[in-house]
Amino acid sequence: MKLLHRTAVTLAMLGAGSALAQPQPEQPAPDQPATPAATVRVFGRVIDALGRPVRNATIRIEGQPDAKPIRTGRDGTFSIDAPIGATLVVEQKAFGVGLATVTGASVDDIVLLTESQLGETIEIDSEAPAVAPGAAQLDRKELQRIPGTGGDIVKALTAMPGVVNLQIPLGYSGVVIRGSSPQDSKVLIDDFEVPVLFHNVGFRAVTPAETIQSLDYIPGGFDVGYGRASSGIVSLTTRPGDEKRSAQAEISVIDGGLLAQGSIGAKTRYMAALRRSTIDFVLPSIIPDSVDLSLTTVPRYWDEQLRIDHEINKKWNLTISNVGTDDIFELYATKDEDAATKRFFNRTRFARLTAAARYKDGPWNAKLALSGLLQQFVFEAGLYQRIEVITPMVTPRADFTHTSEKAGGLTNVQWRFGGELQAGRAAVDIALPIEQREGETMAAYDPKDVSTKFNGNIWIADFTSWGSVSANLDRRIRGTVGVRTDYYGRGEELVVQPRGELKVQLTKPWQLRLAAGAYSRPPQYQSEFLQEGVQAEKSKQVIFGGQYEPRDGARVQASVYYTDRTDLITHNMDNSLGNNGRGTTTGAELLATYRGGPWFAWLSYSYSHSTRVDAPGAERRLFSFDQPHSANAAVSWQKGRWQLGGRFQLYSGLPYTPVMGSVFDNDRNLYIPLYADVNSERAPIHHQLDLRIDYSWKWGPTALTAFLDVQNVYLNESVVTYFYSYDFSQRIAFKSLPLIPSIGIRGVL
DSSP, rough: OOOSOOOEEEOOOETTEOOOOOOOOOOOTSSSOOOOOEEEEEEEEEETTTOOOOOTOEETTTTTTTTTEEEOTTSSSEEEEETOOEEEEEEOOOOEEEEEESSSBOOOOOOOOGGTTTTEEEEEEEOOOOSHHHHOOHEEEEESTTTTTTTTGGHHHHHTTTBBBOOHHHHSSSSOBBTTGGGSSSETTTTTEOOSBBBBTOOSSOOOOEEEEEEEESSSSOOOOOOSBSEEEEEEEEEOSSSSEEEEEEEEEEEEEEEEEEETTTTTTEEEEEEEHHHHHHHHHOOOTTSSSSSEEEEEEEEEEEEEEEEEESSSSEEEEEEEEEEEEEEESSOSTGGGGEEEEEEEEEEEEEEEEEEEEEEEEEEEEEEEEEEEEEETTTTEEEEEEEEEEEEEEEEEEEEEEEETTTEEEEEEEEEEEEEEEEEEEHHHHOOOOOTTTOOOTTTTOEEEEEEEEEEEEEEEEEEEEESSSSEEEEEEEEEEEEEETTTTEEEEEEEEEEEOOTTTEEEEEEEEEEEEEOOOOGGGGTTTOOEEEEEEEEEEEEEEEEETTEEEEEEEEEEEEEEEEEOTTTTTTTEEEEEEEEEEEEEEEEEEEEEEEEEEEEEEEEESSSSSOOOOOOTTTOOEEEEEEHHHHHHHHOOOOOEEEEEEOOOOOEEEEEEETTTTEEEEEEESSSTTTEEOOOEEEEEEEEEEEEEEEEEEEEEEEESSSOOOEEEEEEEEEEEEEEEEEEESSSSSEEEEEEOOO
């Protein structure tokens, strides 16, 4: 039973440690022999005195000192195999020891207390809420059970309500949330932005699944600590290495990787991972010789990650982490003598190094971090068109939190304040046609068009500060108010963004939340930052959500939302950029999950409608990523050596602008297309079934797992969009991939 109502908990001293008093297992009668207790899979959660989850706490069974301890996840949850009647011992730095008795498949929330709270009577008010209404925190191991993702934790985002399901890989972050544009959302790793999330081949995320602790998906309504996004946030947290040294290797038809982890002394842990694509070895052999295509550099990528955690003392912990990727490909769209005019080359690589110090002492928590980013993006098309951007950037960040039990007649009061600076320089060399912006029709391709030219340095200096206060207004109502202020140096613009939230706990299983706030994202993509005076795009969001949790492991959450977008960046009549656009998004989302025994089930559905006006007096049209319907149903069963799962997807096709005809331009020797109304047609609905099978076994000291993940089992080839011939007289359908199998093996030593 979770503590969802205000309960007075009297604490007992337990020797040198402390915990909630737990009932002791019954002892057999003196004249009866003891019988072995049945072993069950036990699920539970560890929280502090304010109801917040305690992550990375160790769980072990009393009387089994040599057994490997289990650690809680970011949401404080854990599962462990233990006999009925056993005592679980829970430990975490800065807390006393907690105890719990196993009486069934679940235990009550285990509350850990600091030394200053021992012997006091503490009131615990509800469980820790999600980050925002409609948000979800995704566990690495659970997401790896969703079929159709190839075991990729970030690609599993497509199962989340509100994420637009795309079959064409995108630049930017690669995540479209609630029908907006991909650049409107941000992807963070350990609190700092990364420029891309997916590789060019579109199959894999830049972070191996085994290096991720958890993923926070926040489609909107995020708090003042997040910014520079007018739509949603995807925040990944890397995990520390295990205390026990181990090595892991994995190989599949897509990529292969190595991971090593362990401890150095009693206070330092490490984790290092390296991954390389293997698809570049496979792809040339499956492309027929008849195809008029020459792959000079087959799509190839490298990923690397490193994390070191060191406990300085009881109050300070230090983390040093690094994540990087190098993605490259080159091809010629023909094999004839004019191949150089149809050459395409792209290289995207970045490395982000972060040092973070965490402090905890009584009511104070702090995180001080310094992060550096080095990024390079290169694209070349034909003989004349190119872009190269090299951006070194440094970002210091400080975040402080103070918690008090009572203040000003309120209880459980939490003050938060912080700031961040992004300073860097972009060295830009560009010679390209005028950038095609969201919804704009594609002009006839002219390989000599270099209308946009620039060669020089652009300095970037953005400053952010934030502050908020959260408190219980009474035992069932908690409110949060705050403000975030962003100064965008390129546009010399100060943006003040107030935000707030109200949470109401109706009864034990029911909870309601209302969030509203202002958000913004700076001009920073392609040609946006070349022109001075372009302002940030802005949005106002209102989200109302409810959550029903009838039992441990079962949860249903639903939300409705409205987003008003202003100052959207569009082209003026003279092809310069201005903030002339506006738009709205309305929608509803549902997410239901079940975790119990060997079963894991997932059901999500979202409805969304996104429209915009590009200039005063212009016609209202659909966003190019408007996807009215999206549904995902997944189930996974795990027992013994086997894991089986299936997933069904159904989602609307994206809008597109059809071509009605063309005219011939004698001066440029090109056909100029004549378009119908923008985004007036839509691709058909797509549906598919994905299956996954895992089998695990031991080979000496090595634990092995073989897996087969097959996407689109019944070969449904639906139309994604259309392309046209050189004179626009013929339309060619670009279809979804008929079947994508991923087969591989993983070994842990």
